[in-house]
Amino acid sequence: MQLKRKLTKAAAAVLSAALAAVFGTAGYYSSKLPVSLTKDTGRELIIAEYPEISCCGYPCGVIADSAVYPPAKQVTLSLFGAIPIKNIEIHEEEAPTLIAAGNPFGIKLLMDGVMVTELGAVGDENGAAVCPAENAGIRVGDVICFAENQEITSNSQLQEIIAGSGGKEVKLIVNRSGNEFTTTLCPAYSDSSQTWRGGMWVRDSIAGIGTMTFINKETGEFAGLGHPICDSDTGELVPLQSGEAVPVEINEAKRGEKGIPGELRGKFIQGGVYGILNRNNNCGIFGRLNNNALDSLCQNSEEFRMGYRQDITTGKAEIYTTVSGSAPEKYSIEIESIDYNSSDSSKNMVIRITDSDLIEKTGGIIQGMSGSPIIQNGRLIGAITHVFVSDPTRGYAIFAENMAGYLEG
Numbered sequence: 001m002q003l004k005r006k007l008t009k010a011a012a013a014v015l016s017a018a019l020a021a022v023f024g025t026a027g028y029y030s031s032k033l034p035v036s037l038t039k040d041t042g043r044e045l046i047i048a049e050y051p052e053i054s055c056c057g058y059p060c061g062v063i064a065d066s067a068v069y070p071p072a073k074q075v076t077l078s079l080f081g082a083i084p085i086k087n088i089e090i091h092e093e094e095a096p097t098l099i100a101a102g103n104p105f106g107i108k109l110l111m112d113g114v115m116v117t118e119l120g121a122v123g124d125e126n127g128a129a130v131c132p133a134e135n136a137g138i139r140v141g142d143v144i145c146f147a148e149n150q151e152i153t154s155n156s157q158l159q160e161i162i163a164g165s166g167g168k169e170v171k172l173i174v175n176r177s178g179n180e181f182t183t184t185l186c187p188a189y190s191d192s193s194q195t196w197r198g199g200m201w202v203r204d205s206i207a208g209i210g211t212m213t214f215i216n217k218e219t220g221e222f223a224g225l226g227h228p229i230c231d232s233d234t235g236e237l238v239p240l241q242s243g244e245a246v247p248v249e250i251n252e253a254k255r256g257e258k259g260i261p262g263e264l265r266g267k268f269i270q271g272g273v274y275g276i277l278n279r280n281n282n283c284g285i286f287g288r289l290n291n292n293a294l295d296s297l298c299q300n301s302e303e304f305r306m307g308y309r310q311d312i313t314t315g316k317a318e319i320y321t322t323v324s325g326s327a328p329e330k331y332s333i334e335i336e337s338i339d340y341n342s343s344d345s346s347k348n349m350v351i352r353i354t355d356s357d358l359i360e361k362t363g364g365i366i367q368g369m370s371g372s373p374i375i376q377n378g379r380l381i382g383a384i385t386h387v388f389v390s391d392p393t394r395g396y397a398i399f400a401e402n403m404a405g406y407l408e409g
Helices: 002-032 155-163 291-298 356-362 400-404
Strands: 036-040 053-055 072-079 083-093 097-100 104-119 143-147 170-176 179-185 188-190 195-197 200-215 221-224 240-254 263-268 275-281 284-289 303-306 315-321 329-338 349-353 373-376 379-388 391-399
Touching (some): 104 263, 200 240, 200 284
Antiparallel strands (some): 053 072, 240 263, 315 329, 379 391
């Protein structure tokens, strides 16, 4: 009898440990998986990185009671078809077919207003110093949209209004991180420049070089960079009023080294225009190509069906990028990790350059390569966005679906 009790206790302990392990494993998967996924119409839901996870008899559950489009279905994901892990929403829509670009392009942006990049004191004839902008509550990174009810489109326009104020208060409407407020600037007279000043330096435009990620051949829309264009002084996202995408030729690739980022250097091709830029947000820069650019960039380029996040797996992949001239080449990479729940929409994967030729040319990922499309298993799945300064062969990448969600269609 005593032996029987001991065996029963031992069996119970083993069962308890096994259950704890099972539920611990289920908890691990639950933390890794997102609360919603979008899948391609007509395709079975398979999470490539976790093939042991399946949806219990997809489609299952009930139609979610919500106004989202496309409609969502509530489903249960399970481990080995037996252990429930997590309830998630599944959206179903047809994945777009996109041209993989990898072409460099010049970026010319005119800001929506003018961005304050620096504050400074104005000295008068008595040696007193005051900063009118600071006294008005203006900070570096703020965007001045209106002055005296005039929409501000350039540095010179704002300076003319302040200089012509005669020292009277100037009413400003300012945007700070998406929130507008009104303030009053009291100009100070500068003894050195003999004019009324606001005590701030502002910027109305920005230019640079990036890489185009993909093109929708049917609409002419394109996406690039995979991350926002931010002001180099303030780090703030540049509010876009209008912009142009122009052809560029890469004439130098400055190698990246540990602690020293490299960069692509090139020149804008005079007189050439690819199209307009109409959106700058956390997932990249977006625009529409003119017909000539569309025909030129799509010629001899490869088309791919877009892959959703669950189609991606760690392992081998390829990028298209241009480090010399204007034509992209294909290079090998490794996807090291995937983060379905990243709080930063441009940092969904960690990738590593494995191509010895590219490493020889650039040291790995360098500035200007942001937007280089990533191809895996015949699908366009993402784009490079950032480099690790401590190791230029590694960096972050964004899911293609995050960028494609901003195409207007």
